[in-house]
Amino acid sequence: MTQISLWLVAPERSVSLRNNMLCAIQNDTNQKVRARLVERKDGPFGCPICGKEVLVRKGQIRVHHFAHRSVVTCKYGKGESEAHRKAKESIYEALANREDVAELELEKSWGEVVSDVYAEIQGRGVAFEVQISNLTMREILYRTKAYASKGIAVLWLPLFNSKLNQPRYSPSSWEKWLHATYFGRVYYWLDGLTVIPVRYADYEIEVESSSWYNEYGEEQYAGGYSRRSRRWRKPIVYPAVQIPSDFVLRRRASWEGGKLLIPACRILLDKKTAKKRKRR
Structure with a gap:
């Protein structure tokens, strides 16, 4: 890790x-x-x-x-928050130094939505959205659909936090949505164009074994196994990748499972993950 x-x-x-x-x-x-x-x-x-x-x-x-x-x-x-504004400006400044970026704009308004940072990368429109905690799932879905209707790819970027270095992590509902949308990755922003891909693996909870005697004097047993936690996940932190060098644009088909609903959209996906999916 x-x-x-x-x-x-x-x-x-x-x-x-x-x-x-x-x-x-x-x-x-x-x-x-x-x-x-x-x-x-x-x-x-x-x-x-x-x-x-x-x-x-x-x-x-x-x-x-x-x-x-x-x-x-x-x-x-x-x-x-102050951290949100710092992240937006840092991403903008870093993109401004790249020759393969055009039409760069900070806080780009599209009428119904405002991109934190917008850029055309190799002729493809990309919206960068820094997400902390103030947006609801309804707003995230609305923005994602709005970008899709305009043919714009979106990369949602929560901020990296020290809790991801711990053995277990409790992701929010929108983090779980990001994990599903980006095919098992959440891209946490660290600095400039540096992001950290994180995968949520199952976290196993050990149920201790116990024994007792029932009213007939028969010994009973319970536990002694592990079960998947509903709340906790084991964060697998991968090496840092760079925007946009280590990413490719992909179309994301709509998908629904459990409580998750992902609309058809365009996303940025790191090249290693995209390559693994292509092999399947």
Whole structure:
């Protein structure tokens, strides 16, 4: 099992309840701008979705971002954590240095959905979605279907966490969905274009043996076997792979099993997994 040292920490308390974003519209030029590249004097700025005024926020620790001036019902950037914004910007900056990437855009709006990062890689559209915990399964399915309708592949990227280095791990419902969607892999983002593929193997729980005597003086036995845990999985952490060098685009047929429903979609799949599936 590969052990990964984790430098990015995303505690639950870091989640912001305000509507923060990395990009906004500069009112004077009507151009989309990044918070890190402008100053307050360059405003006013407007939200790309609702059009209401946003303010640029800059500091020494937090990622430069925009925030709505007042409480609004706009969902753009709602509930994003600092770790989420760092991941988006890191992915964007790393993709910007590649010659095989075109049409790169941070927080790309498609009307019904907004991609964290969008890029055309060798002529194929790919949406990168950083997922932490604030999206519901309904929203994940909705976004995946929306991208599929536009012929865009999607790569969902949760953040790698130290619990994956432990002997057992309790994946969330959306992590189980990702595991099924990507044919037995979840791609956890680590840094830049580096992701860690993880497979969830069965976790066996040992049931201790016991014995007793019934009312007729007959010895009874129980236990002494192992059973598959419903909650826990054994995380198999594979060596790091790079986006997009170690990935290929694949069509994913719709599938339904148990409580999982996967719509027909386009995905990025690491080359080793894709090669294994081709042999079958």
